[in-house]
Amino acid sequence: MSMNYALLKKAVPEGKLAHFLLFHGSGAEERYRAVLDLALVLNCRGDGEKPCGHCPACKKILSGNHPDIHMVKPFKASIGIEQVLTFQSKIYRKTYEGGFRVCLMEEADKLTLPAANALLKITEEPPENTVIILSTSNAEGVIGTLRSRAQTVYFSPPNEGEWKDEIEVFRLSGGDPDLARLIQGYGYQQVRNWIEKYLKLIYSGDFLELFKLFPLEKQEILLLLQVLAHTLKGMVAAKKISPQFLYEIGAAIEMIRRQANSRLVLEVLAIKHIRLGGTEIG
Template identity: 45%
Template sequence: MNIALELLVKAALEERLAHLLLFHSGAVVERRQAGMYLAQALNCQRPREDGPCLECSACCKIHSGNHPDVQILQPQKASFGIEEILHWQEQVYRKHYEGKYKVYILEQADRLTLPAENALLKVIEEPPERTIIILSAQNAETLLPTIQSRAQAVYFPVIEKEVWIDSLDPSINRQEANEAFRLCGNDPDSAQVILELGVAKVKQWVNQFQESVQERDFLKVFNLFPIEKNEALIYLQVLAYQEYGDLRSPGSMLAINKTLDQIRKQANPRLAIEVLALELFRQGGY
């Protein structure tokens, strides 16, 4: 446990914890575990001086994911839409079921759309009592400055590859996990998505895109679709970070990063990638 988290647990036990926390960097699993441990500290029935007992009914329910006042929210699609946040708002203002505190962990908060962030601000500005909101994000800088300024930020150190691989389900092939970690530039959250999509699938798409650009064959670009937004984001991230091929051109990197930003801001993935291909054609490929 890092020092910042230790201080949060101490504040939780003393019931003086800030209502809005921002967990960033590290890995999503690590941030989730920290949020659940904090929820245990807030709701423990027999707390110790240094943290929750981990044995009482409340602690066990939180650990198993069955506590009615502790919830983990994830985007249903590639981003958090305003509909999801508005639905969540209704739950936030309901009464507690059995816990001392309601705790909500919003994972992948860096995928909130702008309307969703504005809706979230309403809850942040008028928070229900005894309610803690934890925003979990790999990149905190993508959040609105007004949200960042209202949150107590907690930084999680960059996780080492072996530590991340050891945290995965034992059934996952270690060689594939290692390749996923490499493909995305050592970002554990993105590596997790690559594993879910399939390492072979991701590499195949990237290779086909490269071939279409190198051969300046726009018809081959059409064979890369349809793809969903979350797939497009991962494919482009791999394009930006991969170690094979020649992606060292500043112009190419700028074009890829611009396309990533456009898709994150709700641009049509197909249209954005087609425009990217044309731009790379114009630049002379990689």
């Protein structure tokens, strides 16, 4: 059963917080902020409403120096067994501050099978006063045995109003906060420019236009493709292009992530794009 964060927080004062959680939805930063908030609520020693934000525990958490807060993220492409074993060796110790240990595993869909199994064992014999939180934008990618064991907490994406200054970025991202932040990183105009060059190639059938897109780095092509998928959703809805093309974009992204030659992938995709329609402007 899935719940939202507000509901989860209510379980804290009642001492009913589940010890193993799966945070998904919205963006990585929104989920990270919720983990921080939960750590504060669980450890705040202030009087009155919690978190107070200025007791020693709150201060340590906010400055990233609290010894009972553990953050794990993939070293490389995945979270391997060594990372989980290192994590394990830390969390069965006494808590330094006698407080509540909060452990976050980011990009939990990148746990390898042996790592997921090691983590599963930990959740079967959880250390005291500890909550382990998996965070992911792809809950389906988390190994099933782990997923079924965790209490899932869904975060709704922010709405347009929350991006008022950068509403164009938000729209270009299709409302995906992770993608919106990537676009901000490269600059809105830059990303629009790539999309326009790509579409010009499709509309004109002139493959020389493709060369104008380069030198694009792998990460830039990945971003271009993700934004392209959102840009074309309207055309799919208007039946100007086959919905299969969105699937093709997804497949292209996967191939590039698996180290295929990104330039070649983009060329093949453009050929499919022209074949599947979407060459009318509008």
